[in-house]
Amino acid sequence: xxxxxxxxxxxxxxxxxxxxxxxxxxxxxxxxxxxxxxxxxxxxxxxxxxxxxxxxxxxxxxxxxxxxxxxxxxxxxxxxxxxxxxxxxxxxxxxxxxxxxxxxxxxxxxxxxxxxxxxxxxxxxxxxxxxxxxxxxxxxxxxxxxxxxxxxxxxxxxxxxxxxxxxxxxxxxxxxxxxxxxxxxxxxxxxxxxxxxxxxxxxxxxxxxxxxxxxxxxxxxxxxxxxxxxxxxxxxxxxxxxxxxxxxxxxxxxxxxxxxxxxxxxxxxxxxxxxxxxxxxxxxxxxxxxxxxxxxxxxxxxxxxxxxxxxxxxxxxxxxxxxxxxxxxxxxxxxxxxxxx
Numbered sequence: 603x604x605x606x607x608x609x610x611x612x613x614x615x616x617x618x619x620x621x622x623x624x625x626x627x628x629x630x631x632x633x634x635x636x637x638x639x640x641x642x643x644x645x646x647x648x649x650x651x652x653x654x655x656x657x658x659x660x661x662x663x664x665x666x667x668x669x670x671x672x673x674x675x676x677x678x679x680x681x682x683x684x685x686x687x688x689x690x691x692x693x694x695x696x697x698x699x700x701x702x703x704x705x706x707x708x709x710x711x712x713x714x715x716x717x718x719x720x721x722x723x724x725x726x727x728x729x730x731x732x733x734x735x736x737x738x739x740x741x742x743x744x745x746x747x748x749x750x751x752x753x754x755x756x757x758x759x760x761x762x763x764x765x766x767x768x769x770x771x772x773x774x775x776x777x778x779x780x781x782x783x784x785x786x787x788x789x790x791x792x793x794x795x796x797x798x799x800x801x802x803x804x805x806x807x808x809x810x811x812x813x814x815x816x817x818x819x820x821x822x823x824x825x826x827x828x829x830x831x832x833x834x835x836x837x838x839x840x841x842x843x844x845x846x847x848x849x850x851x852x853x854x855x856x857x858x859x860x861x862x863x864x865x866x867x868x869x870x871x872x873x874x875x876x877x878x879x880x881x882x883x884x885x886x887x888x889x890x891x892x893x894x895x896x897x898x899x900x901x902x903x904x905x906x907x908x909x910x911x912x913x914x915x916x917x918x919x920x921x922x923x924x925x926x927x928x929x930x931x932x933x934x935x936x937x938x939x940x941x942x943x
Contacts (some may be wrong), residue, residue: 814934
């Protein structure tokens with residue numbers, strides 16, 4: 603089977619790096635996962651590369667795991683990226699329809715997409731990852747979702763442009779090269795998550811996807827089937843762990859174990875008399891701690907994260923105005939009681 607029948611995805615997160623190799627049996631069938639790999643992140647802070655060699659070693663580990671399972675090399679990968687330097691902005695492109703009879707063709711939509719990028723002025727240290735069409739205008743007709751086959755003279759595209767730091771993307775590319783592979787393309791992580799978990803109806807109604815990662819929380823807002831807004835917040839599950847470590851005066855490793863084994867997002871679901879024996883987690887630790895107190899620490903940080911999400915919704919005028927509600931993903935979303943909170 604040719605190499606084009608295999609796809610390799612790589613998610614470089616702050617807590618973990620994961621790889622998946624999928625095989626395309628036929629265009630009409632779902633992709634079949636044939637290999638996976640996972641390792642703890644090294645050299646990543648808040649979604650950004652801070653140590654190229656450490657990232658390369660971790661990527662090499664997960665790709666080798668996936669390759670052994672799949673029996674197929676990961677020569678090029680599609681990379682999911684996050685980080686606080688990701689930003690989005692609205693942009694507009696305008697062209698004249700090419701055909702003499704005024705029928706809009708695929709070439710016209712491709713040209714207006716290029717025009718959006720050409721007209722957009724970005725700083726030299728930023729690079730476009732996605733140009734996502736929101737709607738089109740053909741002469742005086744507005745809010746067109748797909749202009750193909752329609753007739754007119756002037757075609758406009760209203761798009762959302764997602765960009766990232768050039769240095770960040772180059773550092774990821776350098777890490778991948780050291781790991782023996784190359785990036786085929788980049789995908790902003792919240793968009794990949796939305797493709798995986800949101801139904802089209804949720805996107806039509808209006809939904810916010812909140813992905814709580816290790817060091818960041820990404821927010822993607824959808825409305826009328828399109829991406830409306832995207833942001834990455836500099837706070838995530840690792841901050842909860844740090845808070846527990848400070849509150850219990852213990853190590854990060856013990857605090858992470860406490861969070862995973864005993865963590866809950868609502869103190870009201872825990873008895874004030876319930877205690878955690880730290881000695882059962884680490885023989886060097888002594889004493890009992892209140893599980894209720896741990897839940898209070900977790901609740902406080904999660905409330906802060908959700909307040910930041912709400913600020914993003916306020917900024918775009920969508921606070922309380924998304925009938926599809928919110929959908930939680932990411933490792934931080936696994937905390938019991940987080941949906942109710």
